[in-house]
Amino acid sequence: MPNDLAYTGTPASPAGAAPTVLIVDDDQDFARSAADFARSHGYTPYLAHSLEQSRGFAQLALMDLLLLDLDLPDGSGFELLDEDALPESGQIAIVTGYPSVETAARAVARPVMEYLVKPLVPEQFGELLDRVAARGREERSADPLGMIGRSPPMQRLGADLRRIAPSTLSVLLSGESGTGKELAARALHRLSGRGGAFVAVNCGAIAPDLLASHLFGHERGSFTGAAGRHSGYFEQAHGGTLFLDEITEMPAALQVYLLRVLESGALTRVGGAGEIAIDVRVVAACNRDPLRAVEEGALREDLYYRLADVHLELPPLRNRSGDAALIARAVLDELNAEHGARKRLAGGSERALAAHPWPGNVRELRSAVRRAFLTAPGDEVRIVPGARRLRAAAEDPATVRFSVGMSYAEIEREMLLKTLAHFGQDRTRTARALGVSVRTVHNQIARLREAGCEVDATIWTERGGPSK
Ligand SMILES: Nc1ncnc2c1ncn2[C@@H]1O[C@H](COP(=O)(O)OP(=O)(O)OP(=O)(O)O)[C@@H](O)[C@H]1O
Ligand SMILES: [Mg+2]
Structure with a gap:
């Protein structure tokens, strides 16, 4: 031809x-x-x-x-x-x-x-x-959801979010840490057309005895330290969306009150008397199975039903075939734009990204890409998942710890680094102990260095500037 x-x-x-x-x-x-x-x-x-x-x-x-x-x-x-x-x-x-x-x-x-x-x-x-x-x-x-992913579970999720956003239905989002619950909550607000603010509250991060006044506001002198009148997050989210993160961390008594507020559409500030009408769309999140949380008493059943007109589960990254590579490329796009660079994923990255289980999900992936971007010696960015975990394990000099979810490649690297450390960087003795040739040890070290990691045989360090 x-x-x-x-x-x-x-x-x-x-x-x-x-x-x-x-x-x-x-x-x-x-x-x-x-x-x-x-x-x-x-x-x-x-x-x-x-x-x-x-x-x-x-x-x-x-x-x-x-x-x-x-x-x-x-x-x-x-x-x-x-x-x-x-x-x-x-x-x-x-x-x-x-x-x-x-x-x-x-x-x-x-x-x-x-x-x-x-x-x-x-x-x-x-x-x-x-x-x-x-x-x-x-x-x-420019995806209006701001959520990257073409895998079937993400396409379904995207369709659900778009469909539900303009309604006033309450939404409960569940999923492992770093799967994008907050991102989904923000997308729901953005696509809702609601003019008010998006207010995010992490119920697990506020001291339980202060949570009520933070959420519902307080009147002057209602408790020690309550200086002036204060409107709570609910009032600030009037006309908008209130994101209640880690809802299972909310004390049971407060869950009862929250339910009442949601049912009546009105709240009373702590130490106040009158009711204040509120128009707030609530999106709640938890990083465990909500029905399990109900069974275990961490989430009241009646509140669960009120919060979960719709329950959406964010799939772990490992179950989104191909999305890790898409997200990695998008993060690279961002970094390139930010730094005026034109770096790209090294060949074979897609396979490595697909093979890693990403226990920290998208958050872990983002920081792995960022780290790889900052440490890449040239324009080829080689993502080494789990480098952080390796370093943590390397702190104990004599023991090699494996956890479920590590790949063979990671286990091999961990083995090599620990053995090198044990024999004071002596590659010959390391090779003998591992039952491989000295050449193999040399090659493995070279590969690790190529991947942007410094191997000084005593500790695994990340080359280059700080990462997120
Ligand atoms: N589909 C996605 N595409 C692009 N970025 C994403 C996606 N999902 C999550 N992220 C990014 O990953 C990081 C973690 O997401 P987010 O904070 O929404 O997770 P989370 O489920 O709320 O985690 P946690 O349970 O730990 O609070 C954020 O930087 C977010 O922008
Ligand atoms: Mg979150």
């Missing part, structure tokens, strides 16, 4: 994490020059030469663009379109050397956005690449 794609030298796309394209074509020359062309438009290209190879691509669903040839050695490109692992609709282009009315019609009937005929016209291909890249950037930055 002729290859008419010249390398045009178009400037690479603006700073930001590179968009990705998977080129599925058995014509290797074509695939390679299309890859070069995509690279010149700021893309990270990936190649597959058969259906089988493209199926083996774990990150298929994450590609910004899929360029699909129809005549492949093991079948038609259309077969791939019948499978679930595809990128979201509208990000697929059929490229064929043998255009026909029949295949064009089939393409139109599917979520295919382009039907291109070889040889590709550079202007046309370039325009497609730029359009898809711009869309990806927009998706990552």
Whole structure:
């Protein structure tokens, strides 16, 4: 097949994490020059030469663009379109050397956005690449929810949030720490159209005996230290949204009063007499299963039902296939913009991100990206999940601690660092103790350093400036 794609030298796309394209074509020359062309438009290209190879691509669903040839050695490109692992609709282009009315019609009937005929016209291909890249950037930055994620559970959550936001239904958000409960609460407020303020209260962070006056306000002299009149968070959220975080930490007596306020739509300040009418939409959150909390007595059942007109659960990051890489790229976009840099994820990062269990969820991921960004020696950012945990473990010199959720790679690193420390950085004795060659030890140390970590054999430290 002729290859008419010249390398045009178009400037690479603006700073930001590179968009990705998977080129599925058995014509290797074509695939390679299309890859070069995509690279010149700021893309990270990936190649597959058969259906089988493209199926083996774990990150298929994450590609910004899929360029699909129809005549492949093991079948038609259309077969791939019948499978679930595809990128979201509208990000697929059929490229064929043998255009026909029949295949064009089939393409139109599917979520295919382009039907291109070889040889590709550079202007046309370039325009497609730029359009898809711009869309990806927009998706990552301007999503009205501010929550990044294309995985099925996040799509469902996004749809629920959008649907519920304009109503006055109370919403209870549950999910592990760092999964985005507060972000979801803010999104509910933003999309609610309510003119008042968004007020967030962490019920676990305020001393229990002060919580009532903080929430409901107090009158002068109502208790020791209550100097003047004071309106509480409820009044401040009038016309807006009150976010009650860690609701299960609220003392039981206060839960009773809260329920009364919610039922009556009016409150009485601590030490006050008159009732004050309030119009507040309440969103509550807890990082445990709320029904369990009810069973255990941490959350009153009647209050649970009042708070949870709708109960939404934020899935842990490890159950959002592919989202970790999307979020990492978005965080990189932010950091690049902030620092005027153009760093990008190193090859293989997606696999590493997908393999890590992220016990601290998105919060942990954000700080891992930030740390990797700040410590990357060049433009390639290599994210090393769990570096913090390794350092903590490294503080005890003689014991290696493994916890469920660590990957083999992490366990291996931990083993190596501890053994090196034990033998006073002697690589030969370390190798002997671990039953590997000295060369393996050398290589492992080199890999750790490459990943942006300083290995001085006694402690694991993070190179570079402070991280969040
Ligand atoms: N889907 C997402 N896309 C982008 N950023 C996210 C997403 N979810 C969470 N974050 C970010 O992760 C961090 C933690 O989120 P958030 O504070 O909302 O979590 P949380 O569930 O309230 O955690 P905790 O239970 O510890 O209070 C924040 O910086 C937030 O902006
Ligand atoms: Mg929170």
